[in-house]
Amino acid sequence: MNNDIERVLYSEEDIRAVVTKLGKQLTNDYQGKKPLVISVLKGACLFTVDIIKRMDVYLDLDFINISSYHGGTESSGKIDLLSDLKEDVADRDVLIIEDIIDTGRSLEYLVNLFKKRDAHDVKVCSLLDKPEGRVVDVNVDYVGFHVPNEFVVGYGLDYEELYRNLPYVGVLKPTVYEK
Numbered sequence: 447m448n449n450d451i452e453r454v455l456y457s458e459e460d461i462r463a464v465v466t467k468l469g470k471q472l473t474n475d476y477q478g479k480k481p482l483v484i485s486v487l488k489g490a491c492l493f494t495v496d497i498i499k500r501m502d503v504y505l506d507l508d509f510i511n512i513s514s515y516h517g518g519t520e521s522s523g524k525i526d527l528l529s530d531l532k533e534d535v536a537d538r539d540v541l542i543i544e545d546i547i548d549t550g551r552s553l554e555y556l557v558n559l560f561k562k563r564d565a566h567d568v569k570v571c572s573l574l575d576k577p578e579g580r581v582v583d584v585n586v587d588y589v590g591f592h593v594p595n596e597f598v599v600g601y602g603l604d605y606e607e608l609y610r611n612l613p614y615v616g617v618l619k620p621t622v623y624e625k
């Protein structure tokens with residue numbers, strides 16, 4: 447699997463350092479607030495377990511599963527809600543945990559959904575931000591790394607459902623796409 451990677455963008459150590467930094471900011475900003483942390487599956491699964499361990503606040507954790515890439519490298523433009531939250535977001539301080547903001551469509555969908563359900567506040571923490579991919583305008587409150595306009599995998603991010611278990615974030619070799 448590692449042989450499919452052209453280059454590593456962020457190593458395990460880089461990710462650990464940025465998770466610690468973001469965890470400190472979130473600990474500070476959410477003191478006394480008891481946020482509802484919403485992990486966006488599947489991509490955000492690894493980032494979520496690491497970041498919540500660095501947040502020294504009382505929090506609730508919930509999961510939502512949405513999909514628009516269907517394993518490929520291009521957004522279909524349509525967001526499918528595969529499984530919804532268990533918790534009610536009404537009057538809650540919601541913190542969305544994402545792996546990447548690319549076109550911004552997934553985030554726009556989620557922010558609109560949670561606002562419609564009367565969340566008190568909706569903030570976003572994403573490991574990666576790809577500003578050049580943007581199609582819709584969205585606000586990202588906490589960002590780990592800004593990535594170049596390339597399709598990246600690892601640490602939760604997939605290509606055709608594979609590579610999520612890589613401990614780092616990297617760029618795939620073009621030969622993998624051409625197969």
Ligand SMILES: O=P(O)(O)OC[C@H]1O[C@H](OP(=O)(O)OP(=O)(O)O)[C@H](O)[C@@H]1O
Nearest residue numbers: 487488489513514515548549550551552
């Ligand atoms: O800003 P966008 O262009 O909307 O892209 C970002 C979203 O796309 C990916 O999800 P995907 O649809 O691949 O589902 P997955 O997390 O299950 O892989 C990623 O995990 C983000 O949720």
Ligand code: HPA
Nearest residue numbers: 548596597598599603604
């Ligand atoms: O670059 C990406 N990699 C994996 N999944 C993604 N979903 C949006 N952008 C990406």
Ligand SMILES: [Mg+2]
Nearest residue numbers: 489515517604
């Ligand atoms: Mg995906």
